[in-house]
Every structure is written in structure tokens, then in C-alpha cells.
Amino acid sequence: MTEVLFVAAAKPQFGVLADSVRKFNALGARVHLAATFHLESSAEEVATLELAGLHQLPRSVAHRSQALRRKARTSPLGMRVWMQSKPDSWLRDRARRADVIVALDPGAVYTVWRLAQYNRSAAAMFGLAPGLKAVEGLTSQGGSVQRRSVIPPLDAVARDVRRSVDGLPAAVMRTATARPVMRSTVGARLWRTAVTAPGVPTRVRAATSRYVAEGMQWAGRTSGAAIALADAASKIPDLGLKAQLLDEGVMKEITKGLSPRHLDRAVAAQLAFADSEFAAGRIEKAAGALDRALFLDFHRVLHIDQLSSPLAKDAEGFVAPLYRSRAMQALSRPQGRKTPYKKAPTDRPLRLLVTTSANDNFLHHILDHFGDHPGVELRFLDLAASKHLKRIAWAGRRMLEDRLSGGTSDYQEEVERLFRPYLDWADTVFLDWSVGPAGMLTTIDPGDTRIVVRLHSYEAFTRWPHMTDFSRIDDLVFVAPHVKDLAVSLVPQLRGDQAPRFHIVDNAMDLSGFARPKPAEARFNLGLIGISQVAKDPKWAVDVLERVRRHDERYRLILVGGDMDPKTSRATREYRREFEKELAPLEESGAVVRLGPTDDVPSKLQEIGTIISSSVREGCHVGLMEGAASAAVPVARDWPFYAGKPNSARTLYPEGWVVGSPEEAAKRILEATATEDAWRNAGKLAAEHALSVWDWPVVQKHFEKLFLEDR
Numbered sequence: 001m002t003e004v005l006f007v008a009a010a011k012p013q014f015g016v017l018a019d020s021v022r023k024f025n026a027l028g029a030r031v032h033l034a035a036t037f038h039l040e041s042s043a044e045e046v047a048t049l050e051l052a053g054l055h056q057l058p059r060s061v062a063h064r065s066q067a068l069r070r071k072a073r074t075s076p077l078g079m080r081v082w083m084q085s086k087p088d089s090w091l092r093d094r095a096r097r098a099d100v101i102v103a104l105d106p107g108a109v110y111t112v113w114r115l116a117q118y119n120r121s122a123a124a125m126f127g128l129a130p131g132l133k134a135v136e137g138l139t140s141q142g143g144s145v146q147r148r149s150v151i152p153p154l155d156a157v158a159r160d161v162r163r164s165v166d167g168l169p170a171a172v173m174r175t176a177t178a179r180p181v182m183r184s185t186v187g188a189r190l191w192r193t194a195v196t197a198p199g200v201p202t203r204v205r206a207a208t209s210r211y212v213a214e215g216m217q218w219a220g221r222t223s224g225a226a227i228a229l230a231d232a233a234s235k236i237p238d239l240g241l242k243a244q245l246l247d248e249g250v251m252k253e254i255t256k257g258l259s260p261r262h263l264d265r266a267v268a269a270q271l272a273f274a275d276s277e278f279a280a281g282r283i284e285k286a287a288g289a290l291d292r293a294l295f296l297d298f299h300r301v302l303h304i305d306q307l308s309s310p311l312a313k314d315a316e317g318f319v320a321p322l323y324r325s326r327a328m329q330a331l332s333r334p335q336g337r338k339t340p341y342k343k344a345p346t347d348r349p350l351r352l353l354v355t356t357s358a359n360d361n362f363l364h365h366i367l368d369h370f371g372d373h374p375g376v377e378l379r380f381l382d383l384a385a386s387k388h389l390k391r392i393a394w395a396g397r398r399m400l401e402d403r404l405s406g407g408t409s410d411y412q413e414e415v416e417r418l419f420r421p422y423l424d425w426a427d428t429v430f431l432d433w434s435v436g437p438a439g440m441l442t443t444i445d446p447g448d449t450r451i452v453v454r455l456h457s458y459e460a461f462t463r464w465p466h467m468t469d470f471s472r473i474d475d476l477v478f479v480a481p482h483v484k485d486l487a488v489s490l491v492p493q494l495r496g497d498q499a500p501r502f503h504i505v506d507n508a509m510d511l512s513g514f515a516r517p518k519p520a521e522a523r524f525n526l527g528l529i530g531i532s533q534v535a536k537d538p539k540w541a542v543d544v545l546e547r548v549r550r551h552d553e554r555y556r557l558i559l560v561g562g563d564m565d566p567k568t569s570r571a572t573r574e575y576r577r578e579f580e581k582e583l584a585p586l587e588e589s590g591a592v593v594r595l596g597p598t599d600d601v602p603s604k605l606q607e608i609g610t611i612i613s614s615s616v617r618e619g620c621h622v623g624l625m626e627g628a629a630s631a632a633v634p635v636a637r638d639w640p641f642y643a644g645k646p647n648s649a650r651t652l653y654p655e656g657w658v659v660g661s662p663e664e665a666a667k668r669i670l671e672a673t674a675t676e677d678a679w680r681n682a683g684k685l686a687a688e689h690a691l692s693v694w695d696w697p698v699v700q701k702h703f704e705k706l707f708l709e710d711r
Contacts, residue, residue: 009107014045078110102131243269257570287400294463334471353426358384365508442469457619471498482647511629527608529623540614547666605630617641631683
């Protein structure tokens with residue numbers, strides 16, 4: 001199979017490209033496209049291409065060093081594209097494996113030439129026709145050419161290193177570049193010697209470490225690359241440059257799905273730089289550094305795309321270094337209200353503004369109910385529907401600049417102008433999801449309007465609660481007690497005197513429609529609703545399936561929902577790859593059935609006799625609750641993230657539903673489904689509990705109390 005890599009800096013003519021890709025495929029080639037133009041804006045056209053792989057390259061150098069940004073501004077287009085693309089590990093990996101590398105436009109030519117320096121066996125071409133001709137030539141020779149070493153050619157590495165390290169001691173330089181040593185342990189030590197050698201000017205040391213890190217990454221030594229950057233940073237007194245090098249090292253590991261070994265140092269360096277700039281009155285730079293510290297500390301690869309998180313062990317301890325920063329203390333200082341909110345009027349309906357940004361999944365019943373309520377005048381605002389509101393709702397760095405400047409930035413003026421009319425109209429604002437819009441809303445004083453915010457679970461694993469002024473929120477709604485415990489342990493403002501009132505209110509779900517008759521054969525069907533995130537850990541459910549099938553091969557597992565998106569992160573991609581490997585023989589034998597995404601979950605649950613929650617963490621597992629309402633036997637894993645804590649799955653669900661291991665889960669399933677009568681009785685009890693606690697007619701009363709009575 002011939003591997004072909006297309007590189008594009010500008011949108012191609014998609015019709016021509018689609019025809020060409022088909023010709024490449026007909027020759028037995030696998031075509032991958034890497035592009036610096038915005039792929040999402042061309043999603044429909046890209047979908048018509050029969051590509052083996054697609055990748056969005058960095059579209060700017062905005063987050064790179066100041067020196068590189070200056071250089072990019074004065075460089076030709078081709079050089080700028082290479083500067084953007086050079087750190088991308090996907091591109092380098094594909095280029096290393098490619099037989100033919102094709103530049104689709106002039107802007108991509110220089111990048112293709114540079115990639116070819118590291119893969120001398122690949123044919124580098126400009127244009128589709130020459131690329132096709134190169135593939136035809138390879139096909140006539142019997143396919144792919146023999147691979148060279150994965151290490152970059154010595155002369156390419158040495159040339160780049162020497163260009164930047166002419167001030168390095170000669171003995172060290174000769175040892176470090178005399179041979180291709182980056183794959184070996186001994187060689188790695190020599191390269192580390194190069195970046196930590198005494199007497200090297202700061203500029204030269206930084207440049208050297210970046211070239212060394214690039215070479216190590218080409219050689220498959222991701223952690224070695226991170227170590228090289230960290231070692232150099234330890235010898236650099238400049239706080240900004242030190243923070244930048246540590247940041248780059250951490251991101252090299254994160255992009256590979258690894259938990260970075262120097263995360264603490266990288267965050268501390270950004271905080272030190274933020275504090276220094278804040279003390280000097282350079283607010284913009286301080287906000288930028290603080291933004292990076294929060295971004296790194298709460299990167300999704302650390303907390304969301306893994307089966308565990310540092311927050312599981314000691315959430316309060318994890319954020320303690322963050323809140324020792326002077327800049328962070330200034331950010332989290334409560335601003336409070338100028339005046340208390342007004343009680344709801346008695347001479348007219350309550351004016352209720354319900355708002356979110358793009359995600360209204362948990363609002364439908366609330367909107368329907370209060371839209372017809374005689375005591376409520378309802379308006380709904382989706383911030384994502386307005387480009388102006390969407391822009392300010394997610395402008396994290398501008399929020400930080402405003403808070404650090406004491407509210408004197410133009411951001412606050414813009415929020416006032418765009419959102420104040422909604423605040424002036426509403427008696428109560430209900431904001432769903434405590435993310436960017438919550439930070440935006442609390443930038444300004446709410447006047448006499450009551451502010452109610454709901455925090456589900458996901459938000460606690462992000463930076464947004466740390467950028468929200470909770471002293472300007474009157475009521476904070478949680479979906480479960482264990483989520484409240486986590487949020488309070490993470491955010492000091494929620495433990496202060498000006499913290500909002502806390503409420504625990506279940507999600508709005510209409511569960512009565514799930515009560516449908518199940519056929520007898522459903523007894524042997526285990527079900528899992530939702531497998532699109534690593535945290536759902538569907539491999540745990542497969543383990544349970546295999547255990548019950550040792551007793552009776554009639555048991556099978558039904559998976560409902562879309563697959564994990566491999567583009568989310570490298571960690572997600574690796575988990576999905578392992579999961580698919582486990583699933584393949586089970587699907588082939590019929591032991592596992594994948595139904596994919598559906599808009600009709602109740603009908604799918606008719607065929608499921610046992611509903612499983614295999615997650616490592618949840619807020620309130622809607623899929624399990626819906627399954628219980630359908631009279632499926634609930635089997636909930638004792639979510640490892642919360643297991644053993646005062647509030648957890650064991651306190652959220654009835655006794656007997658929660659199990660501590662796959663062995664316990666298999667035992668519960670076999671006992672509960674031993675006979676049809678036992679299974680139906682267990683399912684009936686589960687449905688009765690679900691409908692009496694979580695059904696909308698019950699939960700609706702809690703929302704009415706929240707909006708109309710708790711004032």
C-alpha cells in the first residue's frame with residue numbers, strides 16, 4: 001500500500017481534488033490530507049473526499065514565542081506555513097511514513113520540502129498530476145519503497161542545530177552532533193548535556209532545546225523532548241521564556257495522550273510569570289500567562305479523556321498552588337453585588353430568562369413547562385445563536401484581563417452593552433452550564449436581577465469555575481451531592497461568606513414514556529447507553545459481559561450511542577483503538593450488538609433487560625435512570641472517581657444497585673435474571689423508584705420552588 005500525504009495551505013478546488021483522490025485510491029494508495037485552512041468551515045466538501053486520514057494543522061503561531069511571531073510577520077507565506085506546521089506531531093509522523101508527499105498549492109511547497117529533508121526516501125511533489133505520476137511509478141515497481149530510519153538525517157539536524165548554537169562549547173557540540181544518537185539512552189543524555197551546558201547565552205540555550213526536542217520527537221522520544229525543554233528551562237532566568245519552554249514540553253506529552261511529568265513546574269512557571277507581570281502593571285501579559293496556567297492545569301487530557309484525574313485523589317490540594325498566585329488571588333477576589341436582587345413581583349408574572357450556549361439538552365422540559373406557566377413570562381436566549389454574544393461568552397483571556405485590571409477593560413463595556421438589556425428585562429436569569437457564559441455574566445454587576453446558575457459535572461473539570469465570580473450568583477444548582485462536594489473543594493469562593501445558596505435538583509427527564517413492555521428474551525440483554533467518552537469506560541461493561549457469558553452464552557451486550565471521536569485527543573484515540581480491538585471478536589460472534597446513535601431511546605430500551613453504568617465518573621447518569629424507568633435491572637459501577645467519599649454512586653442510587661467490581665456486577669446480573677419472574681420483579685422495583693424520584697412531575701416541583709418560592 002502506497003502512503004500519500006497531501007499538504008494544503010489554501011482551500012483547493014474540491015471537485016478536482018475529489019476526482020484526483022479517487023485516481024490515487026484506484027492505484028492502491030492511501031491518501032491523507034493535512035491543511036492549515038479551516039477544515040470545519042469546509043466540512044461538507046471535505047466529506048466528499050475519499051481520504052484515509054484528515055488533519056487540521058495549526059492555523060497561526062499565536063501561542064508560540066514572541067520572537068517566532070515577529071519572525072512570522074515578516075516571512076513569506078511558505079515560511080509561515082512551515083512555522084505553523086513544524087511542531088505538529090501528526091504531520092511529522094505521516095511525513096515519516098509517506099512514500100509520496102504532495103504540496104497542493106504554492107503556500108505548502110516549502111513545508112513539503114522541509115518534510116522531505118527528514119524522509120529522503122519519499123518523493124516530494126508540487127501538484128496533483130506530478131503526485132499521481134510518482135504513485136504510478138511506485139506501483140510499477142511493486143509498491144512502497146523501503147523505509148529509512150525514523151531518526152532525521154544527521155546533516156538536517158546538525159545544520160539546524162549549528163545555525164542556532166554557534167556559541168555552544170565546541171566539545172559539547174561535537175559530541176552532541178557527531179552521530180544520530182537521539183534514540184539511545186546514552187545519546188539522550190548527551191543532548192541534555194548540550195541544553196544544560198554552562199555559559200550558554202539564554203537565547204542560544206532556548207533555541208538549542210527546541211531543535212533537540214524536535215529531533216527527539218522525530219525519533220519517537222516524546223518524553224525525552226519534554227525533558228530537554230524542561231532541562232533548558234531550569235537554566236533560564238527569564239520567567240517568560242522559562243514558562244514558554246516548560247509549556248512546550250508539557251504540550252508535547254499531552255498531544256500524545258500522556259500525563260505530563262512536568263505539569264506542576266509548567267503551571268508554576270506560568271503563575272510566576274503572571275505574578276511578575278501583574279506586579280509590574282503589564283496586565284495583558286499577566287492575563288495571558290494566567291490563562292495558560294489554567295489551560296494546562298485543567299487540560300481535558302488530564303481530567304476528561306483519561307480513566308482517572310488528579311482531582312480524584314485530592315482536589316483541594318491540586319488547586320492549592322494555583323491560589324497561592326497573587327494574580328490568581330486578584331482574579332478570584334469577590335466583587336459582590338451593589339444591591340440585593342429584588343423579590344419577584346406580585347402584580348405580574350415572573351420574568352424568567354433561560355439561557356445557555358449551544359447546549360440546551362437538559363432544558364426542553366423546563367422551557368415547555370414554564371413557557372405555559374401562568375405565573376411566568378419566559379424568554380430563551382441561546383448565546384451561540386448571536387455571533388456577538390458568543391464571542392464575549394467564551395472570551396476567556398479578555399475576562400482575565402478585565403478582572404486583573406479592576407474592571408477597566410473594554411471587555412466589561414462590551415458585556416454591559418450586549419447583555420444589560422437582558423438583565424434589565426429579567427427578574428431571574430437561569431444560566432445552564434457553569435462555563436464561559438457564567439464567567440462573562442459575572443464580569444458585570446447584575447443589578448437587581450436574581451442570578452441562578454446550574455453546574456452539571458463536566459464544568460468542575462474545566463478552568464471556567466475558577467474564572468467565575470460566584471459572589472454575583474445568588475443560587476447555584478447542582479445535579480447531585482457528589483458534584484457539589486467536588487466543586488466546593490476546588491473553588492475557594494464557594495467556601496466563602498459571599499458564596500451562593502446551594503441547591504440539589506435532578507435533571508429534568510420525562511421517564512413515563514420509558515415504561516414499555518419487554519419481551520422475555522430481553523432478560524439476557526445487557527445495555528449501555530452512551531459510549532462517546534472515555535469516562536464511560538465501556539471496556540468495563542465488556543468485562544462484565546464476558547463473566548456472565550461463562551455461565552450462559554445467551555447473554556449479550558447492546559451498545560446504544562455514537563462512538564468516541566478520535567479527533568478529540570490522542571488519549572481518546574488510544575482508548576477507542578483498544579476498545580475496538582476487544583470488541584471485534586465479540587461483535588463477530590453476536591455477543592455484542594452496536595445500535596449507534598438514536599433519537600428513540602425508549603424503543604431501544606425495550607430490548608434491554610439489564611442497564612449498566614460502567615463510568616469512572618458521572619454527575620447523574622441519565623442513561624441508567626432511563627434504563628431503570630424502563631424496568632431494566634440497574635447495575636451501577638461504584639464510580640472510581642467518587643468511590644469511598646461521603647457522596648458517591650452509593651448515596652445517589654438505592655442499596656443494591658451499586659457494585660464495586662466486574663465480579664460483583666456479574667453476580668448481581670446472574671442473580672437478578674436467574675428466572676423471568678425474578679428479573680421482572682427486580683425491574684418493576686427499579687421502575688417504581690425511578691418514576692417516584694426522577695420523573696418530571698416530581699422534579700418539576702423542585703424547579704417551581706427554586707424559581708417561584710426560593711426568593
